[in-house]
Amino acid sequence: MNKRIWFFKLLLLLFCIILTACSAIVNSPDPANTPAASSSEAPEGNSADDPEVRGTAFAGSKDQAYFMCVFVKGTAYWKGVYKGFKAAGDQLGVRTEFAGCDEYDANAQLKVFEQIVAKKPKGIALSPISSEIFKDPIDKAIAAGIKVTTFASDSPDSKRLTIITTDDITQGRLAADYIAQKTGERGTIGIIERPNQTNHAKRVKAFMDRLEEKYPGMKVVSRATADGDEAKSARVAVAMIREHPDLSLIYCVAGIEGIGAGVGVKESGKPVKVFCYDVDPQIIDMIKDGTIFASFQPNTVNMGYWSMLCLYTAANNLIDPANDWKAANKSPLPTTIDNGIDVVTKENCDYFDIQ
Template sequence: MKTTFIAAAAASFLVSGFGAAVSAQEADEPWAESPFKCEPGETYVMNVMVSGVEYWFPVYEMFKQAAHQFGCEADYTGTPEYDVNKQIASFQQALAKQPAGVLLHPMNPDPFIGPINQAIEQGTAVVTFAADSPNSNRTSYITSDNFREGAEAARQIAEAMGGKGQYAVLENPGQDNHDRRVAAFIEEMEENHPDMELVGRASTGQDPNKAYQATMSLAQANPELGAIFMPEASSAMGAAQAAKEVGTDIKVMSVDVNASVLDMIQAGEMFGAINPNQGAQGYYGFLMLWLAAHPELIDPMNDYESAGFNPMSIPMLDNGFSVVTQDNAKNFYWDKYLKKRGTRGIEG
């Protein structure tokens, strides 16, 4: 929590510093002219897997806004497939253009260790978001707290079911943020809601069709199934459709939302969702990435020069999350957000 506070305060200073007045003495100092601006052509990239997933769009929207406020160029890259090798290839294609930094969502932690370290060796800063590669040399990591997300989802479901009943989970083993959410969900149930019984787990690979089939199978095998949780939105669409066809009151809850999920929540076909504050994730993600690319601005009282490490380091910044219900789901639609802002999203 202390790290989060310090990071947020630093980000606030960066933004407010643009218009800050300086004294006559400060005006003579070498840093009096604001250094928080890019050189012509200085480019920052966001890289993801399953690039058509709506979750990324508000993240990039605010990443792009922060970049433009600094006078930088921004680019959205990735691969449409749920395939770590293809994402690594798209990451390396981005590196070939020598960007100043990459805000990266690594599909799996360990396969990205080498590519991230390669990027840093060539002088491209790397900050991870939403999912991490903790054993790499990435400078910082921004995310909503996946453990708190999973635990909160469990509390919401357990409370709605009166603390007693059967539940199941859909998952994507190997993607670390999803693994954390599922682990925290189950741990919260086991430790604080002992009358909630886990009756099944199924891997879906973020495929709505697999989620539909898995939910059908789980419901048929467990007629008393009362809830099903998944750590992302794509599987929620298939699970909610299956729950609707089964005709029982299975409470479907996801992390992340898209327009279809929001429609189902408003229609009462899904119980709810946990949604990270995506815009904050993109905006603060850019600020951390920009500082990682400009370590000369940071002079801590430590041995960074002789030890040879980047003095910019925020191990984890929590961008927070919201609980989406039938009452507030109208506030989370991407198209309405884009219309309000008057921008073109990932297209411009």
């Protein structure tokens, strides 16, 4: 009898032990649903901003500052770029700032860039007027631990990490193809350009090379510079039309030149088409009234968005590609990121009004 009682007691004890163990397993926290440790719980000696501590790499803080640096800061083109730059910064939780000079002057922009560097931000997205002038200042910023990427225009011989843009040679060729298609591959062309701006010089050369290669019925009869000055572009356009009464089209390297050329064409009263790059409210109005027949618009929001992501990725050491980039002093980022380009016409121009 006693043996039977002890046997049942032993079974009951084993049953309780099993129940307790099961309860511990069922109620233990699921790692997938457990909140990450707060910054106060970070291991001693490590920063809470360290990606290995945070747990979520793409979660920055407002003490990280990233700047976008441009020339002629009032240009509408930059609004789209900064819209993308700020959107990425807001998603990451970091601080973004917009800076630039008031005039089209490389030395003025360089001064602004150096003022930004003195603030020691985490990164700078830069669209330099001159590739040569900015080479050493970019290298010095990189040496000081500030990440620098370029967009729209470049300084390829510097140590900048990457360039976010639409390839200018491709743009020039596509523009020649598009204009040829719309004009029956015949006509006389004037060009308003900025030869001292590296990306624009490439764009013009590619355009002219393509015409010579594929479209013998289209001839460039006049070239002039306006240096990003709308009023000067208008005067240049009027002079071109006066000197070449059979002029059929003016090819402009940027939106400011396009607007000025449009004003000049209206003043002349001649049926000269205007083609340009970039889009802003004035260009949209001129496309609608037929003064500008088309514009190529790089995807500016994409340009700014990926500029910010590249800077953040590099500044926080989030990528370690499978090569010898550190030993070879290379950038871990892609060499080039193409932000895409669209043809803006009367049929679709409302879509591109970022206002």
